[in-house]
Amino acid sequence: xxxxxxxxxxxxxxxxxxxxxxxxxxxxxxxxxxxxxxxxxxxxxxxxxxxxxxxxxxxxxxxxxxxxxxxxxxxxxxxxxxxxxxxxxxxxxxxxxxxxxxxxxxxxxxxxxxxxxxxxxxxxxxxxxxxxxxxxxxxxxxxxxxxxxxxxxxxxxxxxxxxxxxxxxxxxxxxxxxxxxxxxxxxxxxxxxxxxxxxxxxxxxxxxxxxxxxxxxxxxxxxxxxxxxxxxxxxxxxxxxxxxxxxxxxxxx
Numbered sequence: 307x308x309x310x311x312x313x314x315x316x317x318x319x320x321x322x323x324x325x326x327x328x329x330x331x332x333x334x335x336x337x338x339x340x341x342x343x344x345x346x347x348x349x350x351x352x353x354x355x356x357x358x359x360x361x362x363x364x365x366x367x368x369x370x371x372x373x374x375x376x377x378x379x380x381x382x383x384x385x386x387x388x389x390x391x392x393x394x395x396x397x398x399x400x401x402x403x404x405x406x407x408x409x410x411x412x413x414x415x416x417x418x419x420x421x422x423x424x425x426x427x428x429x430x431x432x433x434x435x436x437x438x439x440x441x442x443x444x445x446x447x448x449x450x451x452x453x454x455x456x457x458x459x460x461x462x463x464x465x466x467x468x469x470x471x472x473x474x475x476x477x478x479x480x481x482x483x484x485x486x487x488x489x490x491x492x493x494x495x496x497x498x499x500x501x502x503x504x505x506x507x508x509x510x511x512x513x514x515x516x517x518x519x520x521x522x523x524x525x526x527x528x529x530x531x532x533x534x535x536x537x538x539x540x541x542x543x544x545x546x547x548x549x550x551x552x553x554x555x556x557x558x559x
Contacts, residue, residue: 324361329423330372331359331393331461333468334380336432337485341450342501344465345379345437346457348445354407356458357465358446359423372426379446381436386429386484390471391464394422398460407458411442427468429484451501472502479551480519483542491529491537492516521547 334345334357346355358379362371369387376385398421405414437446449455451469454462475481481502482495496512516522523543528536 323363325364327418327421328362328368329359329421330362330368330375331357331423331425331459331464332372332376332379333357333425333427333465334376334430334435335427335451335468335472335485336430336435336448337498337501338432338448340497340501341452342498343432343448343450344454345435346447346449346454347379347439347443348447349408349458350411350442350444352407354458355449355455357461358440360440368424372424376428378440379438380428380430381438382430382434387426388428388471388475389424389426391425391467392422393425393460393464393467396420398423399458404458423464425464425467427472429472429481431485431487433487469502476502480516480521480542480547483544483547489525489527489539489541491539493537495540519550521550 336343336345345358347358348355358375360371360375362368366374369389372387372389373385376387377383401417401419405412405417432448437448439446451465454465456462457465472481476499482490482498485498486494492513493509495516496507496509499512500507521543522540525539525541527539529539530536
């Protein structure tokens with residue numbers, strides 16, 4: 307890390323371009339190798355990690371800002387995005403500690419004494435994401451939810467809140483359509499739900515409940531290459547899914 311007298315800070319947007327004291331933090335969730343994963347950024351010249359996020363411009367809505375940030379980090383245009391909570395405590399984290407850790411990147415004089423953050427979670431298909439760091443970070447990488455490091459700011463808390471919101475969502479909307487490839491097996495769908503809920507599910511009950519929603523199509527194709535009998539592939543019927551969603555007929559848990 308450079309000596310203090312030799313610091314050259316990265317450029318910052320003019321304050322007039324941004325909404326003051328308001329930021330976004332985005333929990334980007336993917337599913338890979340039976341594990342739920344979250345996208346994290348490593349700050350330049352450190353081993354410190356945090357969620358993707360950033361300020362809101364004067365010329366954009368908060369949703370537009372979230373989509374912009376996520377496109378920059380994932381390369382995706384079409385992303386399922388859900389605003390789930392506002393984090394507005396007077397003291398959210400140890401600001402002095404954060405300033406010290408990032409003083410080689412950001413002029414400490416530019417930090418707000420207090421900032422309010424809007425939390426979003428995004429559900430993406432893992433294989434389609436092209437993780438990209440931003441100006442302040444060296445690395446953008448997937449981490450398993452069950453193996454997260456201690457994050458900067460209050461981002462561990464934000465991830466936990468995002469997971470709670472996602473679990474509540476299962477009461478009224480299936481999530482596999484956003485996290486799985488177009489074609490998947492019933493065991494793969496069940497393992498996704500188990501990863502989100504962090505508990506095992508009875509296969510027979512799961513199979514019966516998910517099929518009762520009448521939003522899946524069983525294909526004639528089978529998943530090949532496993533040690534056991536090749537399971538059938540399924541896909542979501544998007545027309546039936548959207549119709550059931552409008553009618554509120556997707557209660558599952």
